[in-house]
Amino acid sequence: MADLDDTIGVARLLTVVQKPTFWLALIPAVVIVALVVPYLYDPLGLRVFPGPILAKLTSGWMAWTVNENRWSVTVEKLHHKYGIFVRLSPDHVSIAHPAALNAIYGHSAGATKAPFYDAFSNFRARNMFNTRSRTEHSRKRRNESHMFSPQSVRALEGTARVHHSNLVSQWDKLCSYVPHTQSGGAAVGNLGACEWRVDDGRVWFNCMPCDLAFGAPFGMLLSGRDTARVAKSLKASLAAFGASAKTGAEVTFETEEIPAAQVLNERAELTAVLGWVPSRWHSLVQRLPAFRTGKEASPKMAGLAVAAVAKRISNPDAREDMLNKLLESRDENGEPLSADELSAEAFLLIIAGADTVANTSCATTYYIARDPRIQAKLQAELDEALNAINSDVAPYDAVKHLPYLDAVINEGLRVFSTVGAGPPRVVPEGGMTVLGHHFKEGTCVSVPVYHLHHDERIWGDNADEFYPERWIEATGERKKAMLDAFAPFSLGPR
Numbered sequence: 001m002a003d004l005d006d007t008i009g010v011a012r013l014l015t016v017v018q019k020p021t022f023w024l025a026l027i028p029a030v031v032i033v034a035l036v037v038p039y040l041y042d043p044l045g046l047r048v049f050p051g052p053i054l055a056k057l058t059s060g061w062m063a064w065t066v067n068e069n070r071w072s073v074t075v076e077k078l079h080h081k082y083g084i085f086v087r088l089s090p091d092h093v094s095i096a097h098p099a100a101l102n103a104i105y106g107h108s109a110g111a112t113k114a115p116f117y118d119a120f121s122n123f124r125a126r127n128m129f130n131t132r133s134r135t136e137h138s139r140k141r142r143n144e145s146h147m148f149s150p151q152s153v154r155a156l157e158g159t160a161r162v163h164h165s166n167l168v169s170q171w172d173k174l175c176s177y178v179p180h181t182q183s184g185g186a187a188v189g190n191l192g193a194c195e196w197r198v199d200d201g202r203v204w205f206n207c208m209p210c211d212l213a214f215g216a217p218f219g220m221l222l223s224g225r226d227t228a229r230v231a232k233s234l235k236a237s238l239a240a241f242g243a244s245a246k247t248g249a250e251v252t253f254e255t256e257e258i259p260a261a262q263v264l265n266e267r268a269e270l271t272a273v274l275g276w277v278p279s280r281w282h283s284l285v286q287r288l289p290a291f292r293t294g295k296e297a298s299p300k301m302a303g304l305a306v307a308a309v310a311k312r313i314s315n316p317d318a319r320e321d322m323l324n325k326l327l328e329s330r331d332e333n334g335e336p337l338s339a340d341e342l343s344a345e346a347f348l349l350i351i352a353g354a355d356t357v358a359n360t361s362c363a364t365t366y367y368i369a370r371d372p373r374i375q376a377k378l379q380a381e382l383d384e385a386l387n388a389i390n391s392d393v394a395p396y397d398a399v400k401h402l403p404y405l406d407a408v409i410n411e412g413l414r415v416f417s418t419v420g421a422g423p424p425r426v427v428p429e430g431g432m433t434v435l436g437h438h439f440k441e442g443t444c445v446s447v448p449v450y451h452l453h454h455d456e457r458i459w460g461d462n463a464d465e466f467y468p469e470r471w472i473e474a475t476g477e478r479k480k481a482m483l484d485a486f487a488p489f490s491l492g493p494r
Helices: 002-017 020-042 051-057 060-067 071-082 099-105 115-120 134-148 150-155 157-175 176-183 232-249 260-274 277-289 289-313 321-329 339-369 372-385 403-415 447-451 475-484
Strands: 085-089 092-095 188-191 194-199 202-203 228-229 257-259 432-434 438-439 444-445
Touching: 002 020, 020 099, 051 085, 060 260, 071 085, 071 092, 071 321, 071 447, 099 432, 099 444, 099 475, 115 260, 115 277, 115 339, 134 150, 134 321, 150 157, 150 188, 150 475, 157 176, 157 188, 157 202, 176 194, 188 257, 228 232, 228 289, 232 289, 232 339, 257 289, 260 277, 260 289, 289 321, 289 339, 321 339, 339 372
Parallel strands: 092 444
Antiparallel strands: 085 092, 188 194, 194 202, 228 257, 432 438
């Protein structure tokens, strides 16, 4: 009888297991167990730190926040709510205090870049930004440090002046439509892809269309259009580099035209999300409809770097630029960089110039344009300094020691930093102590730059205001506190 009951029980169980509803009900149960068990086990000892409950259970919460374009603002609100320490994911703690900057990012900290940076890899070779190896980064830094010496940077002034002249020329052309309209001409129109309209004696237009990096330009300024030619196939173009190195022939491969700035933004939106997603899920996330354009954008941006390198190699007499310095780099054996590594580093130069400094520059221009008081004060200082100079573009020597200009630039970097989020780092072997709290090896930690740059205890009640005078008025301990919290480009060896 017992055997019969067992047989019936097994049969009923098999019937239940074979039903689709059983497996549908099992999925959330498995997910909950997978999330809750690590939280209860707490291998890194992070349960003591406050934060949103979903953030404590899964990194998916932060990925969703980043995808909503609310990373810096959300972290800012969380620190206002919970204090200095906030848990952003099962293994990540954000620490909002100036003293944490050196402790985490300083030369002696020993922390390494987090897996977050793996999402930024577009070539087999890593570049100076996305390599997580301290040894590899030190090698790259030795090989490429000459590119960023004061002498090398000053050598680029002539190239920069050409681009600035083109920009000013285009803006002058747009401004010329004002008298043209007053004489009966059209009040609206296009310069390339840039729409303009004349209203109340002024011309209104979007100042964002831009050119990108190297001495041989992509042509966006002159055309007024977001367009650049890129390698159509990353694999084929790198193979062409290899063949050229063996035969000495010119590097040739098929190219296509893309809207570079648009593609750059699409890539950035995807990589920032992928950085918070475990690598085993990257392929799945990139297949989701919302991220499909971002997936297609990454190889296109890589193709932009390859095309720029090929163009520069085929024109060795082009004017001085960063890529020229990169071509001069040699590895530890005295050999030039491989095509893959050269393209990876060139990719970094493009992104660093187009996606960070350009954003802050545009934001600073906006803050100046919206405030007539700041605009007039800066104009007066520049007029006096440039009174005897006959040029549309100010030479560096004439503006390098202007206090109000410096204050405006610093304020732009504070209010709208190149990166407002906290760059994540992994606690090294032996652990790390920050502000009296010991973090175990493998824990991710970061310092939210946006929060530090808007902390009223440091910057005053007007911390959210664009007020350049704070950099001139502050003295003593107040000035020191400001400088201790000021990290628009991060700090330390990275």
